[in-house]
Amino acid sequence: MLRKKNTAPVVLAVSSGGGHWTQMQRLAPAFSGADVHFATTDASASEQVGAHNFYVYPDANKSTPIRLMLCVLSLVWIVLRVRPDVIVSTGAAGGFLAIRIGRLIGARTMFIDSIANARRLSVSAHLALNVADHVLSQWPGVAAKTGAEYRGAVI
Amino acid sequence: MIFATVGTQLPFDRLLTNLDSWAARNPNMHVFAQCGLSTAKVPHIKTTPTLSQSAFRHHFASASLIVAHAGMGTILTAAELGKPVILMPRRAALNEHRNDHQSDTAREMAKLSNVMIAEDEAALHAALNTAMSQRLCTQSPKHETHPAQLEGLIDVVRDFVWAVPSKEAPVQFHKGAVST
Numbered sequence: 536m537l538r539k540k541n542t543a544p545v546v547l548a549v550s551s552g553g554g555h556w557t558q559m560q561r562l563a564p565a566f567s568g569a570d571v572h573f574a575t576t577d578a579s580a581s582e583q584v585g586a587h588n589f590y591v592y593p594d595a596n597k598s599t600p601i602r603l604m605l606c607v608l609s610l611v612w613i614v615l616r617v618r619p620d621v622i623v624s625t626g627a628a629g630g631f632l633a634i635r636i637g638r639l640i641g642a643r644t645m646f647i648d649s650i651a652n653a654r655r656l657s658v659s660a661h662l663a664l665n666v667a668d669h670v671l672s673q674w675p676g677v678a679a680k681t682g683a684e685y686r687g688a689v690i
Numbered sequence: 691m692i693f694a695t696v697g698t699q700l701p702f703d704r705l706l707t708n709l710d711s712w713a714a715r716n717p718n719m720h721v722f723a724q725c726g727l728s729t730a731k732v733p734h735i736k737t738t739p740t741l742s743q744s745a746f747r748h749h750f751a752s753a754s755l756i757v758a759h760a761g762m763g764t765i766l767t768a769a770e771l772g773k774p775v776i777l778m779p780r781r782a783a784l785n786e787h788r789n790d791h792q793s794d795t796a797r798e799m800a801k802l803s804n805v806m807i808a809e810d811e812a813a814l815h816a817a818l819n820t821a822m823s824q825r826l827c828t829q830s831p832k833h834e835t836h837p838a839q840l841e842g843l844i845d846v847v848r849d850f851v852w853a854v855p856s857k858e859a860p861v862q863f864h865k866g867a868v869s870t
Contacts, residue, residue: 544852552698553699553763554762554764554766555762556763557762557763557766558766561766562843562844562847564844564848565844565845565847565848566847569851577698577743579742579743579744582743582744583743583744594699596788621850621851623850623851643850643853645847647843647847649762650766651760651794651795652791652794653791653794653795653797653798654791655791668850671843671846686846687841687842687844687845687846688840688843689766689839689840689843690765690766690769
């Protein structure tokens with residue numbers, strides 16, 4: 536999956552709705568110049584980024600197993616379709632799954648745990664520690680005790 | 691107008707009923723709530739289950755005060771728009787969330803000048819009365835973010851996006867980090 540020289544990297548930015556999406560939007564300037572595709576759980580979010588390069592997947596967590604399966608299938612389809620060089624996620628479960636799937640096609644991956652997790656990493660971030668190239672916490676104290684990195688925060 | 695929001699994932703009846711009992715005593719104040727999956731009867735509040743992103747921002751922007759669960763979407767939007775916000779953290783013991791991370795979030799966010807925390811009905815009513823009496827409704831508090839932290843994080847993500855993986859050493863490092 537090495538991209539050709541002089542071409543913009545293909546980025547898949549994956550996040551759940553609500554606060555996860557708000558945080559992804561704050562980071563969006565990082566994707567300027569790249570070929571960015573957004574995937575989220577809230578269809579109405581397309582109003583903010585345009586229908587172009589926008590994908591929706593079902594929201595799920597570990598207590599909703601059937602939706603979780605649908606979420607996996609949906610993200611497999613999105614990842615295969617976008618063929619990203621890079622996957623960046625601000626959580627939650629869907630972001631981890633996209634990163635797990637993305638590793639199978641050689642994508643480089645970064646999981647940024649929500650700033651809501653001020654005292655401990657989320658379950659998704661914990662899982663991502665063993666899979667993603669980088670797992671970032673937005674709290675220095677959390678990063679120090681978990682093996683995640685602290686490199687800044689959205690607020 | 692007071693805009694209340696509890697997110698869309700889980701119900702939060704306690705916040706809505708506590709807000710409703712305040713609205714009953716303050717009939718002049720218009721309260722509009724995005725109530726998600728909550729089923730509580732709240733006759734003194736106008737509610738809608740969900741809002742589109744743009745409608746959410748519209749209500750947020752036109753409100754003088756926000757009352758909400760301690761969700762980051764709400765906290766970030768309040769910081770961005772300079773709105774006073776009263777947060778009630780969801781509690782796992784009351785089946786309001788899967789864990790108590792909202793209490794952690796609330797404790798950290800209480801440092802922001804536009805944020806007040808209310809753990810229960812009495813505290814919520816007190817916070818609402820304080821907000822009203824201070825006329826927080828007419829003035830926007832100072833917008834508080836730390837641009838250096840955000841700029842730093844954006845730079846890290848941008849560098850990662852544009853990094854060209856070298857052929858000799860494919861990106862494949864394992865942290866082996868075990869959390870306690």
